[in-house]
Amino acid sequence: MNKTILIVDDSQLVQQMYSQQLKNIAGKLLHAQDGIEAINIAITEQPDLILLDIQMPRINGYQVCRLLKDRNDTKNITIVIMTSRSSEGPVLDPRTWSFQTGADGYFDKDSGEGLEAFIKPFLEKNCENERKQALSPMSEMEILTAISRLLDRQLYTDVTRLKELNERKNAFVANVSHEFKSPLGIIKGFLDNLKDGICGPLSQEQLEAVRICLNTSNRLSRLVFDLLDLAKIEAGKMELEMQEVDMDRLISQTIETFSLEMKKKGVSVKKEFDYDLRLIMGDQDKLTQVIVNLLSNSLKYSPENGVITFRLFYDNDFLRFEIEDTGPGISPDYMAKIFDKFERVKADKREGTGLGLAVAKDIVDLHKGQIWVESEQGKGAKFIVKLPVPKI
Numbered sequence: 001m002n003k004t005i006l007i008v009d010d011s012q013l014v015q016q017m018y019s020q021q022l023k024n025i026a027g028k029l030l031h032a033q034d035g036i037e038a039i040n041i042a043i044t045e046q047p048d049l050i051l052l053d054i055q056m057p058r059i060n061g062y063q064v065c066r067l068l069k070d071r072n073d074t075k076n077i078t079i080v081i082m083t084s085r086s087s088e089g090p091v092l093d094p095r096t097w098s099f100q101t102g103a104d105g106y107f108d109k110d111s112g113e114g115l116e117a118f119i120k121p122f123l124e125k126n127c128e129n130e131r132k133q134a135l136s137p138m139s140e141m142e143i144l145t146a147i148s149r150l151l152d153r154q155l156y157t158d159v160t161r162l163k164e165l166n167e168r169k170n171a172f173v174a175n176v177s178h179e180f181k182s183p184l185g186i187i188k189g190f191l192d193n194l195k196d197g198i199c200g201p202l203s204q205e206q207l208e209a210v211r212i213c214l215n216t217s218n219r220l221s222r223l224v225f226d227l228l229d230l231a232k233i234e235a236g237k238m239e240l241e242m243q244e245v246d247m248d249r250l251i252s253q254t255i256e257t258f259s260l261e262m263k264k265k266g267v268s269v270k271k272e273f274d275y276d277l278r279l280i281m282g283d284q285d286k287l288t289q290v291i292v293n294l295l296s297n298s299l300k301y302s303p304e305n306g307v308i309t310f311r312l313f314y315d316n317d318f319l320r321f322e323i324e325d326t327g328p329g330i331s332p333d334y335m336a337k338i339f340d341k342f343e344r345v346k347a348d349k350r351e352g353t354g355l356g357l358a359v360a361k362d363i364v365d366l367h368k369g370q371i372w373v374e375s376e377q378g379k380g381a382k383f384i385v386k387l388p389v390p391k392i
């Protein structure tokens with residue numbers, strides 16, 4: 001066969017070895033020791049096949065392959081990428097990656113397969129390829145710029161695809177959480193009926209079982225609401241229904257809904273509210289959720305007979321809401337992280353998914369407010385929320 005094969009490998013001994021193995025099927029053998037040289041020989045000599053190593057100085061085999069397959073004058077040259085398990089490459093799955101970069105074949109050096117037998121069909125397939133006119137070589141700078149452009153393009157494609165997948169995931173989470181809401185409401189409604197004796201009298205033991213079910217379904221519905229909100233926020237679809245909100249009343253009502261759980265743990269509440277509070281503009285349901293998420297944490301981390309202190313007062317142009325507990329507090333390492341999705345203090349064995357604070361932060365951000373935590377480990381945690389007060 002009168003074919004030209006370019007062998008690209010940074011080791012001369014390896015080149016020699018392959019040359020011996022291929023001498024019977026190649027008319028002419030060319031050699032390149034690095035990626036830049038390989039690209040230029042490919043452009044100027046137009047070989048029929050390139051045998052390409054991955055690990056090379058300056059630019060690697062994948063980049064060489066991508067660039068050659070992107071150029072009109074070299075895209076029809078057959079490229080076979082070679083790897084071996086012993087050499088650590090830049091990617092985890094070299095086979096898939098090789099084909100993604102546009103390679104025509106992938107030769108696993110450890111497979112035990114003969115190189116000549118592997119290469120032969122590629123050369124035969126390539127028979128009708130007309131030889132292109134040789135072009136002038138590229139400078140190293142031109143090659144590096146071209147590769148960088150290719151990477152930008154790849155990055156753009158990957159990011160667009162990731163965005164698309166993320167949107168689909170959000171829509172799925174939103175649908176599923178939405179579907180959870182109504183059956184959960186029904187379960188809670190019937191449990192309430194049982195607890196209130198509407199379905200007949202219950203023994204003490206039965207009542208306790210119903211209470212546990214109610215608490216658990218309350219927790220489940222908090223989680224479902226958090227998930228739904230998060231999906232909406234991420235999809236940019238969370239819309240606030242702005243109205244006048246009385247934070248004093250909202251906080252007091254929310255505390256009331258936790259009164260049973262608090263009583264059980266012996267946790268008491270202290271309220272330090274400014275007596276002259278005005279209304280703010282906000283979404284009542286969403287702000288309730290912020291309070292619920294903060295309060296459920298404070299209660300969860302409060303020791304038996306702990307105290308939760310609520311403060312509400314003006315701080316310049318903001319209404320400032322503080323909730324402070326007497327729990328274990330949060331170490332400085334975690335203070336910023338706990339507002340991220342699914343982020344929980346590692347040693348924390350208490351139940352939770354790590355969504356509550358992420359949702360609270362997103363809601364506060366949508367209100368153009370601020371939320372942060374102050375804590376000294378072992379001395380409780382204080383969460384602070386600042387919401388803008390409309391100017392009059």
Ligand SMILES: Nc1ncnc2c1ncn2[C@@H]1O[C@H](COP(=O)(O)OP(=O)(O)OP(=O)(O)O)[C@@H](O)[C@H]1O
Nearest residue numbers: 297298301329338344345352353354355356357381
């Ligand atoms: N008052 C607090 N005291 C001590 N640690 C806290 C307190 N509030 C939050 N944390 C820490 O921050 C983490 C994140 O809180 P977040 O409310 O986002 O999630 P969660 O309570 O674990 O789960 P979820 O709220 O989704 O049920 C908690 O796991 C906990 O480690």
Ligand SMILES: [Mg+2]
Nearest residue numbers: 297352356357
């Ligand atoms: Mg929580």
